[in-house]
Amino acid sequence: MAKLVFGMNVSLDGYVDHQAFGPGPTLFRHFIEQVGSAPGSVYGRRMYEIMRYWDEDRDDWDAAAREFAAAWRQQTKWVVSRTMTSVGPNARLVEGDLETAIREI
Template sequence: MAKLVFGMNVSLDGYVDHTEFAPSPILFRHFVQEAKDQTGSLYGRKVYELMRYWDEDQATWSDDERAFAAAFRKQTKWVASRTLERVGARADDRAACIQSALPLAYLALVLVFFVLWTRGIFV
C-alpha cells in the first residue's frame, strides 16, 4: 500500500512564501532525496506554476539543483485548479489537471487543519 505524505515549507510563525524560500545546501539535498522518493505530488495552481521553474534547465544551476529538477520532472503531478485547462508543457510530462470541486475542498480542509496545528489547537 502506498504512503501519503503531506509536506509544506513554513517558517516558525506559520508564514509560507515559496518565492522567498532559499534552503541551505544541506536542507536542499534533503529536498532532492525527498523528491526522488516521491511517486507524485498534488499541487494547487499557484504552487504548480511556481514549480514549473524546474521544467527547463538553467545554466547557472548547481548539481543539486539539476538533481532536484530531474526528480521533479519524473514525478506525476496532480494539479487542483478551476482555471487551468491543462498542465504539463513538456512532451514527457506526467501531469493531470483536477478541476472537480472535491480536490479543492480537500486542499482547503488540509490547510485549515495545518493552520490549527501550527497554532497549537491540535497536537
C-alpha cells in the same frame, strides 16, 4: 490505498513566503531525496506554476539543482485547479470532486 503525506514550508513563527525562500544545502538535499522517493505530488495551481521553474534547465544551476530538476520532472504531478485547462509534462489536471480524485490516486 496509497499513503498521502502532507508537506509545507513554513518558518517557526508560521510565516510562508515562497518568493524569498532559498533552502540551504542540507535542506535542499532533503528535498531532492523526498522528490526522488515519492511516486507523485499533488499541487494547487499557484504552487504548480512556481514549480514549473524546474521544467527547463538553467545555465546557472549547480549539480544539486540539476539533480532536483531531474527528479521533479520524472515525478507524476496531480494539479488541482478550477481555472487551468492544461498542465505541463508528466502532470494530470484534477477536476471535479477533490476527495474522489485523491482517493483514486
